[in-house]
Amino acid sequence: MSVELAANMGTVPEVEALDHSPLAVRGLTVSYGQKPAVFSVDMTIQPGSMTAIIGPNGAGKSTLLKAALGIIKPLSGQVFCFGKPLAQLRDRIAYVPQRASVDWDFPTRAIDVVLMGLYRELGLLRMVRPAHRERAMACLDRVGMADFADRQIGQLSGGQQQRVFLARALAQDADLYLLDEPFAGVDAATEKAIIHVLSHLRRNGKTVVAVHHDLATVRDYFDRVFIINTRKVAEGSVETAFTEDTLQIAYGGRLATGQIDQLGLVVG
Amino acid sequence: MSGAEFVPLSLPPLLIGILAAVACALPGNFLVLRKQALIGDAISHVVLPGIVVAFLVTGTVGAGPMMLGAMGSSVVAVGLIEAIRRLGRIEPGAAMGVTFTAMFAAGVLLLEQSDTSSVHLDVEHALYGNLESLIWLDAVGWQSLLDPVALAGLPPELPRIGLTCLFVIAFTSILWRPLKISTFDEGFAATAGMPTTLIGLALVIVAALTAVAAFDAVGSIIVIAMFICPPAAARLMTNRLETQIGWSVVFAVLSAALGYVLAGYGPLWLGRDNAVSAAGMIATVSGAILALAALFGPCRTRTGAPAS
Numbered sequence: 290m291s292v293e294l295a296a297n298m299g300t301v302p303e304v305e306a307l308d309h310s311p312l313a314v315r316g317l318t319v320s321y322g323q324k325p326a327v328f329s330v331d332m333t334i335q336p337g338s339m340t341a342i343i344g345p346n347g348a349g350k351s352t353l354l355k356a357a358l359g360i361i362k363p364l365s366g367q368v369f370c371f372g373k374p375l376a377q378l379r380d381r382i383a384y385v386p387q388r389a390s391v392d393w394d395f396p397t398r399a400i401d402v403v404l405m406g407l408y409r410e411l412g413l414l415r416m417v418r419p420a421h422r423e424r425a426m427a428c429l430d431r432v433g434m435a436d437f438a439d440r441q442i443g444q445l446s447g448g449q450q451q452r453v454f455l456a457r458a459l460a461q462d463a464d465l466y467l468l469d470e471p472f473a474g475v476d477a478a479t480e481k482a483i484i485h486v487l488s489h490l491r492r493n494g495k496t497v498v499a500v501h502h503d504l505a506t507v508r509d510y511f512d513r514v515f516i517i518n519t520r521k522v523a524e525g526s527v528e529t530a531f532t533e534d535t536l537q538i539a540y541g542g543r544l545a546t547g548q549i550d551q552l553g554l555v556v557g
Numbered sequence: 558m559s560g561a562e563f564v565p566l567s568l569p570p571l572l573i574g575i576l577a578a579v580a581c582a583l584p585g586n587f588l589v590l591r592k593q594a595l596i597g598d599a600i601s602h603v604v605l606p607g608i609v610v611a612f613l614v615t616g617t618v619g620a621g622p623m624m625l626g627a628m629g630s631s632v633v634a635v636g637l638i639e640a641i642r643r644l645g646r647i648e649p650g651a652a653m654g655v656t657f658t659a660m661f662a663a664g665v666l667l668l669e670q671s672d673t674s675s676v677h678l679d680v681e682h683a684l685y686g687n688l689e690s691l692i693w694l695d696a697v698g699w700q701s702l703l704d705p706v707a708l709a710g711l712p713p714e715l716p717r718i719g720l721t722c723l724f725v726i727a728f729t730s731i732l733w734r735p736l737k738i739s740t741f742d743e744g745f746a747a748t749a750g751m752p753t754t755l756i757g758l759a760l761v762i763v764a765a766l767t768a769v770a771a772f773d774a775v776g777s778i779i780v781i782a783m784f785i786c787p788p789a790a791a792r793l794m795t796n797r798l799e800t801q802i803g804w805s806v807v808f809a810v811l812s813a814a815l816g817y818v819l820a821g822y823g824p825l826w827l828g829r830d831n832a833v834s835a836a837g838m839i840a841t842v843s844g845a846i847l848a849l850a851a852l853f854g855p856c857r858t859r860t861g862a863p864a865s
Contacts, residue, residue, distance in 0.1 A: 384744065
């Protein structure tokens with residue numbers, strides 16, 4: 290039984306201490322121009338959990354992730370990775386950006402993208418050896434893309450591109466995986482392949498955090514949620530935090546009552 | 558043509574043209590992929606007033622003052638762009654457009670108003686360079702290439718652009734992985750610990766240095782053309798960045814060599830008696846290569862746009 294499932298049953302207290310959380314954010318505020326996109330957010334990711342970051346469009350989900358990773362400079366706030374500043378523990382974090390954030394016309398092949406995941410090992414000038422190539426191929430195989438290794442990335446479907454991105458994160462062999470909308474615009478087969486890989490990671494003690502937009506699958510895929518609408522709305526296990534009340538606060542009138550019924554939430 | 562004629566008259570300008578073309582094409586590959594290709598254009602516009610002011614202050618066209626002047630005006634340009642962007646609350650593209658054209662115009666005005674007749678510094682020089690005049694009078698034939706006394710008389714532009722080219726090659730090969738990864742996926746590059754802002758800045762600075770070094774010898778026409786045409790044509794030939802770099806170098810060398818020969822002998826073959834500007838012809842050839850690649854290149858269909 291994973292630590293997190295035990296926590297939900299009340300046998301192990303949730304981790305509050307910064308030293309144990311794979312990613313903890315304190316008082317994070319990010320702003321583009323005048324209006325804050327993320328305001329004074331605290332977040333403590335539980336080790337070995339699978340957390341969905343959810344919230345309406347423009348609620349600051351991706352911004353929170355990017356600021357936590359240091360891609361965007363926050364106005365204020367602190368980020369800890371296993372209790373230490375992020376910069377010291379980059380090797381333990383793998384990040385999968387939104388698929389639409391890069392130009393897939395870039396002249397490179399699927400296998401080359403996965404090899405980018407080995408940058409921390411290869412550094413500037415170390416040669417790519419057959420062993421590295423084999424590892425990259427194994428990662429492609431885990432997402433079912435081994436047959437497409439030599440394809441130019443622009444010739445892949447959206448779902449295949451997403452799987453190549455995931456394979457690159459696997460090549461990083463991290464402890465914490467952060468994914469920005471991994472299921473956006475992918476086919477059903479890809480969604481299944483991705484969730485299979487993520488569950489496998491979690492079973493091996495890794496922590497997974499994903500920005501997620503499909504409320505209908507939150508219960509099936511994740512055990513924890515972090516609900517945000519510029520400010521933090523709720524954080525906790527799916528049972529306690531993913532409720533009609535919290536969703537109403539986050540989404541307001543944007544979520545019809547009918548939709549909430551379909552989510553099969555425990556109304557209480 | 559015999560060595561006695563070719564080595565002193567054609568070899569140095571040909572080599573300078575080829576080295577300048579390659580030095581510009583290499584960073585050009587990344588600029589084109591980052592959709593910053595016009596930065597070469599921008600730099601060559603911006604440096605003109607700096608070079609003119611450097612000449613007016615020092616009275617010489619030495620490399621040192623010119624470089625300093627070029628760097629100075631680059632700094633002024635960055636400051637102006639930032640000021641216009643903030644004060645006018647407009648997008649950076651518009652601020653750049655205003656700054657570059659205004660500074661180039663100021664440079665031309667300064668050139669026309671000041672007495673630069675004693676030296677090779679005029680609007681024509683700024684645009685076309687003076688490739689044809691970079692001759693090696695100490696050479697008597699191929700054997701001069703091994704003669705230290707004759708080699709000392711090489712036009713100084715040749716070693717200067719040669720060093721620049723070497724520097725650009727070293728920059729591209731040492732920083733190959735960060736350049737490639739951060740050009741493709743900046744967010745991922747940042748999380749892998751690469752200083753992405755610094756890498757982008759370094760690329761622009763290297764492009765600026767190359768532009769200034771090439772500017773003196775070959776003029777801004779070649780600089781602008783070589784930053785864009787060989788890399789863009791190379792992209793249409795292959796779907797791998799490594800191969801693309803190779804093609805861009807081939808196209809750069811081909812443009813310079815073919816352009817130089819066509820400029821010198823093309824009109825004669827057509828029965829005219831004057832040669833045309835080598836810089837102009839080199840740029841034209843690179844444009845023709847790009848046109849051919851755009852029409853017949855194997856990888857010219859756009860496939861990578863995300864569906865959503």
